[in-house]
Amino acid sequence: MGRSLLRLRQQGRRLGIAVLFVVAGAGLWEFQERQHQDDYTWMGVPTWDGFHPTTFHRVLRNDGFLVGWSDVRVNPLWVSYQLEAVDDDTRIGSRPNFQADWRTLWPITTDSYSGSGYDRGHMAPNYAIAAVHGRSAQVDTFLMSNMSPQRPNLNRQLWQRLEQSVMDHFAPRFDRLQVITGPIFPEHFMDNVFNRVGFVEVPEAFYKIIVAPHADAPLALAFIMPQDVRGNEPLANYLVTINEIEERTGLNFFPNLSPEIEAVLEGELRTQGWALEEVSKRPGRFQ
C-alpha cells in the first residue's frame, strides 16, 4: 500500500516535469514566433477584435513576407513585407511557376483560376519581393496562398501601376517602407459566400497601406481599389485613410502604435512627402 502510493507520487512528479517542459517549450515557441513576426513587421502584425469567423486567421511565414491566412475566406487577409530601394535588379530570375501551398489545407491548385475570368493576383508582388529579398522569396510569392482573384484590368494595369510606383518612386524617397496589402469583401458574408473561384472567395476590392516608418513622425499612404476599373485612372482617385480600411476589413493595423501617433497616421489623409502627383497618372507597362 505504502509502496504503490510512493510510486504514484513519483509518476506524478515525472508527469509534472513533462508538463512543465511542454508548457515552457510551447511558450518559448510562441515567444520566438511572435519575435520573428515582429521582426518582419513594423508596429506589429495585424490583429482583430473579438471572435469573428471572417477575420480569424493564422500567420504563414515565408521568405521575405508574412501572410495572414483565412480558412473561411480561403484568402490571404493580409500580406506584410518591407522594402528598400535597390541599385541592381538585373539578378532577378525569370518568373517562377505558380505552386500549391499545402499549409492552407484547402486544395487550391495552380489551375483553380482557369477560365474563371479572374487573374491569380499576387498580394506580395513578384518584382519588389524578388528585388529586395532574393530568389527564394520570389519563389514564395508564387505560392497560391499569396493569390487572390483579381480582374485583369485591375491586376495588369491599375494595381501594377501602384506596385511599380511603390518600388520605383516611393522606396527611393525613404530608407525603408512597410507595406501591408490584401482583399476587401462585401459587408455581409452570406451575400458573397458562393462567389468563389474554386474554393477561393472573390473580393470586391483590394487595399494597400504603405508606411515610411520614422520613429516619431511616420508617414502613410493608403489605397482601396475596386475590381471594376478600366486601369488608366489616376492612383490618387483611390486614396483612403487607414481607418477606412480597418472598418472594411475588421483588422487592426499596427497595433503597437501609441494612440496619439495612431490617431494621426490612421485617421488623417495626408499625402505630403510622397510626391504622389508625379506617378498618379503614369501609364502602366502592359496596355
Add this chain to the structure above:
DNA sequence: TTTGATGT
C-alpha cells in the same frame, strides 16, 4: 513579355 497573367 525586364515589375502582369492568360491561353495557344
